[in-house]
Amino acid sequence: MKTKALTVFLLSLLFVTIFLGGTSTNAQAQSTPDVYVGVHIGYGDVAESKALIDRIASCANFVMIGTSRIFNSGSKLNETFQYAYDKGFYFMSFTPSLPSSGVNSSIVGRNEWLQYAEATWGNRLVGFYEVDEPGGKALDGKSNYVLGRSGSGNGTVIPSDSVEAAKNFKIGLSSSLSLARIQKLNQASYPLFTADYGVYWFDYKGGYDGLFAEFLYNYSRQLAVSLVRGAAEVQGKQWGILIGWHSTALPYVESGTDLYNDMIYAYNSGAKYIVIYDANEGWTGDILGDEHILAMQQFWQYVKDNPRQTSPVSERTALVLPDAYGCGFRWPGDKIWGIWYQDDTSEIINNATGYMLNKFGDKLDIIYVDGLQPGNNYGYSQLLYWNSPDAVPSPTPTPTPTPSPTPTATPTPSPSPSPSPSPTPTPSPSPSTTPTPSPSPDPTASPNPPAFMPTEYVTFLVGLAVGAVVPTGVLLLRRKSGKSGKE
Numbered sequence: 001m002k003t004k005a006l007t008v009f010l011l012s013l014l015f016v017t018i019f020l021g022g023t024s025t026n027a028q029a030q031s032t033p034d035v036y037v038g039v040h041i042g043y044g045d046v047a048e049s050k051a052l053i054d055r056i057a058s059c060a061n062f063v064m065i066g067t068s069r070i071f072n073s074g075s076k077l078n079e080t081f082q083y084a085y086d087k088g089f090y091f092m093s094f095t096p097s098l099p100s101s102g103v104n105s106s107i108v109g110r111n112e113w114l115q116y117a118e119a120t121w122g123n124r125l126v127g128f129y130e131v132d133e134p135g136g137k138a139l140d141g142k143s144n145y146v147l148g149r150s151g152s153g154n155g156t157v158i159p160s161d162s163v164e165a166a167k168n169f170k171i172g173l174s175s176s177l178s179l180a181r182i183q184k185l186n187q188a189s190y191p192l193f194t195a196d197y198g199v200y201w202f203d204y205k206g207g208y209d210g211l212f213a214e215f216l217y218n219y220s221r222q223l224a225v226s227l228v229r230g231a232a233e234v235q236g237k238q239w240g241i242l243i244g245w246h247s248t249a250l251p252y253v254e255s256g257t258d259l260y261n262d263m264i265y266a267y268n269s270g271a272k273y274i275v276i277y278d279a280n281e282g283w284t285g286d287i288l289g290d291e292h293i294l295a296m297q298q299f300w301q302y303v304k305d306n307p308r309q310t311s312p313v314s315e316r317t318a319l320v321l322p323d324a325y326g327c328g329f330r331w332p333g334d335k336i337w338g339i340w341y342q343d344d345t346s347e348i349i350n351n352a353t354g355y356m357l358n359k360f361g362d363k364l365d366i367i368y369v370d371g372l373q374p375g376n377n378y379g380y381s382q383l384l385y386w387n388s389p390d391a392v393p394s395p396t397p398t399p400t401p402t403p404s405p406t407p408t409a410t411p412t413p414s415p416s417p418s419p420s421p422s423p424t425p426t427p428s429p430s431p432s433t434t435p436t437p438s439p440s441p442d443p444t445a446s447p448n449p450p451a452f453m454p455t456e457y458v459t460f461l462v463g464l465a466v467g468a469v470v471p472t473g474v475l476l477l478r479r480k481s482g483k484s485g486k487e
Contacts, residue, residue, distance in 0.1 A: 037061055066093070093128060095185065096128075114186055128192060169206065200232075210238030213227070226319075234367050269362060365380070
């Protein structure tokens, strides 16, 4: 009798072990890679996503699903994510908009899907993408986040200064992300990401867990890395690079050689994610050619053969910009928060930024005074404030004029009196080379709000004294890169 009971118990235990093991096989803990490398697909359906995964399987470990044909369907997400999982990929998608519960057996509800996702894929589903390019849209004057509410609450008003604009942006973005977590994710703890081309510091303040700074057109890669890496370092967030369009016409993407170089630069700068955007303007097809896949393969081999060459934070310097300075540093007329023209204060900041980028190279991060604790260097070798004499180039001294020779004691006879020699002039400082005394560096200093009010002064002198670093020349207004993937 005891032998029979023991046999029944052992068979029951075996059944439970097999059942539980079978339901959690996919979700076994995975060690996270040193770098996620892959593609953001913004076109097509499940078949196209599978084809792309197959195409990059030998040189990538990450894919982001950015087409609404997939991310708004629980069943299509399941099929696509499972295919990526089986190929060894990590993955994310735009935050899906699923019904709160299954309406019928053919429609996957949000609650059921989230439970299934966690149990099936574990940490291979690294997060979700929510609200495309909020900072860039603000810089382009296409975001209501920056605007305040009118007294009636039915309209919007222009903020009085940059501090109010930054506050509005943070509140508006934070509200959107909180709503997404409640309505789309049921408060699940998945990290939220976006890609952007400016004001990364304020994106993080709005609630993002990770950002992909965009390498676009001929914008400065060094400046983008300095801004996003500094913001992520101080605020304890994730960061990566999204390599987007190089032009607004075919072939859209940069050459294979330039793509490889951009990936190398992002990797050695410390990017956790290196992602290439793949979709044409109408989101109807891909833009990556054989040369781009070859570049990815060469980069994949480089990663295997070469440890990162990133400078540790203890060897880097941080340039501290003033509170609420919402500038994209893209071109001479780039407005503050998409509203105010640059002015004298902007000129000082631009000069400091250009000088510091040139002086410290890849060992410079750029952060903001907002929330910094006095006496805390946040691991950096030093913090230099935008209004510090050490953050601006030293002026070239005005040459001292050579004094006129002293006349001889005995004048040469002349029909007319000899003219008296001109007195030796006292060297006067040249107005163009004498710096205006800089205020003492003050961690709490911020530009006077009226300094950000509209003026006609839009001089942009980044790197003028030491060589241009920030992109110069007025670029074509950036058109929407189409990453939302909504057809």
